[in-house]
Amino acid sequence: MAPSPTNSPQRVAHGDWQTPADLSSSVLKLVARQAQTARFASVLEPTCGEGSLLAAAASTFPEAKLLGFELDAAHAAVAQQRLGRRARVVQADFFSVDWEKELSSLPSPLLLVGNPPWVTTATLGVVATRNSPPKRSRGGMTGLEAKTGRSNFDISEWMLERLLEATIASGKNFYMAMLCKAAVARRLLETAHQRRWKLNGSIYTIDAKRHFAASVEAVLLLLSTSETEVDVIPVFPDLEVTQPRSQFGFSGGTLVPNLTGTRESAELEGRSELEWRSGIKHDCASIVELERTPQGLRNNKGELLQLEPNLLFPFMKGADFLRRPTKERWLLVPQQRIGEDTRPLEFMVPQTWAYLNHHRSVFAARKSSIYRKQPDFAIFGVGPYSFAEFKVGISALAKRLHFEMIEPRQGKPVVLDDTCYFLPCDSADQARAFTSALNSAEAKHFFDSRIFWDAKRPITKRILSTLSLEKLLGAHWPAITYLHSKAI
Ligand SMILES: C[S@@+](CC[C@H](N)C(=O)[O-])C[C@H]1O[C@@H](n2cnc3c(N)ncnc32)[C@H](O)[C@@H]1O
Incomplete structure (x- = not known):
């Protein structure tokens, strides 16, 4: 999103678009339905803003212990006041939190919710502000840049991968529900596939224009612990619908939007004999x-x-x-x-x-x-x-x-x-x-x-x-x- 008078450089750099209460409530209702549980022992939100999603989690899962992190001190204070003694809200930069340590103190089953900032490193360059993983000394590349070879990436992709990695390593039973750009969800699913993470996944399309006045394809990405590696991903047209519209899947290690069509046309698969x-x-x-x-x-x-x-x-x-x-x-x-x-x-x-x-x-x-x-x-x-x-x-x-x-x-x-x-x-x-x-x-x-x-x-x-x-x-x-x- 480009800076404008209402979009201050800090707002853009922090991807500071708070989730409206009705969307938070629909997300949590869906989580309760999908996870088939009325009980999570703890709920963690890594960039909780003013606490809209945590508040919805508090009423959907009344027994859960709530923990939120937020960079902006004013937002963190609003969230703490809103949630009271039910929650611990910590003012902290995602990139300096010891996620392994924080996760180890949380009882499971664990719910991770959130709406991490929708900002790319290219936009951070435009607004001349930093909000990214620590630079690596070698070549000055950030972790994700070094790994993917891409010079522009979404901050939320890095955050979600980091959080998933730490949560999987904790061995806890978890459920994750994250609002993010459709492209970020796809790249995370590909990473999960490449890293052979044992997860179930599903995707729900979100109307970003209606909820955030943003012209971007957005989704709610659900991931949860599974016995098997991430494979077929049902895609739902919105949060209320119970029948998937299509299925994403994997072909040759990459995510495809139409698994049935991919299988039907598999006979043409190969390596192009001439280089594109x-x-x-x-x-x-x-x-x-x-x-x-x-x-x-x-x-x-x-x-x-x-x-x-x-x-x-x-x-x-x-x-x-x-x-x-x-x-x-x-x-x-x-x-x-x-x-x-x-x-x-x-x-x-x-x-x-x-x-x-x-x-x-x-x-x-x-x-x-x-x-x-x-x-x-x-x-x-x-x-x-x-x-x-x-x-x-x-x-x-x-x-x-x-x-x-x-x-x-x-x-x-x-x-x-x-x-x-x-x-x-x-x-x-x-x-x-x-x-x-x-x-x-x-x-x-x-x-x-x-x-x-x-x-x-x-x-x-x-x-x-x-x-x-x-x-x-x-x-x-x-x-x-x-x-x-x-x-x-
Ligand atoms: C899209 S908003 C969502 C806020 C809240 N999660 C919600 O759903 O309403 C992104 C939030 O991430 C916070 N944020 C941005 N960069 C952060 C960082 N490095 N560490 C922690 N929080 C950050 C912003 O201040 C903002 O409140």
Whole structure:
């Protein structure tokens, strides 16, 4: 969530959106129904705010001992006053609590409830505030960053994984009910699967717009101790419904939204024989993304340019797959492969070199660490495949499946940006055959069963790569043998 006058930087950094009382009460009613118990010996909330969920727990489970932690002193005081002697509310930073010690003193069965802050490390950067796990000395990476290789992650994912880890290690019988982003719940389920945690799981969709005025897919994630590893996860459309709408499950170690469809289309599973590529990453749109106008080439700053044609390529962004642009887009591509020395450009294309140098500060201001210690004007996601004449492309941002054949324009290959994925192809025939096969009903069923359409980037290289092109093409065009003809 971005800061606004009502969203102070601290409110954003703390993900400080308190759970409304009616939602807290529905959550606890559901827990009592699902857990089939009227008794929990203790209830723990790791970021309890003003105590809305703990208050609902107090009335649903009158015998339980209540324990809450909260960073904000004023919220912690409100919660303590609201709950009285029934509860112990501690003002503390989640990241400095000794969870193993706290858990060891709680009687079981134990209920963990909560609504941990919905904030990402990227947003923390924007509001210039810290609320994250302690930095590790090596490389300055946080625990989750080091583990996942991701530079942006949800604070709540880290918190919930940490809490689950400690609770499982305690050996206590527990039940966990957490309000969180749908994406966080999915990643936690994948972690649980990878770590072979013995858990039951279910998911209930929440109307985040209604309850929190937030435009994000949100859920209530229920997890509880089980004899077996986490496997099939029923998904319910809301908190009141008792019949699941669908079932999540696992295929090849990853979570899939439609287990039945995944099983039905399993015959196409394999490793894609050709590598799906991502488009070019540059983080310098104002300088390298150009438009051909009747007056000539123009950059996003409105400057008219005189450049040699060598490094200019027709260009498509992910959004262009969804809606045809009115502009004729071109991209200035300073490198043909990652790490290529750019100094020879001074002599090969002096006008382009002068233009790049004139805007050197814009390149230098790029935040991502990938550009450090690289040649001047470096880009990423570039290689011989970027310049394949024919391609089959798809937007990573699309909310439906549609693959498109991409042909050269004005005698030059079209290059894509990093919001697209593509297969580089040897020929027009090959691109046509792949496009048609990938748009077939069989391929659509395969991908639809595996794609979470509510994700920010629903289409990922990982999902695309799980379909065997050979199996797909084999079913339709048995005579085609060019799959192995040339590795691009
Ligand atoms: C989404 S609100 C939910 C509050 C409360 N759990 C509820 O359901 O009403 C997130 C809460 O987490 C607290 N919080 C944020 N970062 C925290 C941290 N590092 N340690 C403890 N609490 C934190 C915020 O102050 C805020 O009260």
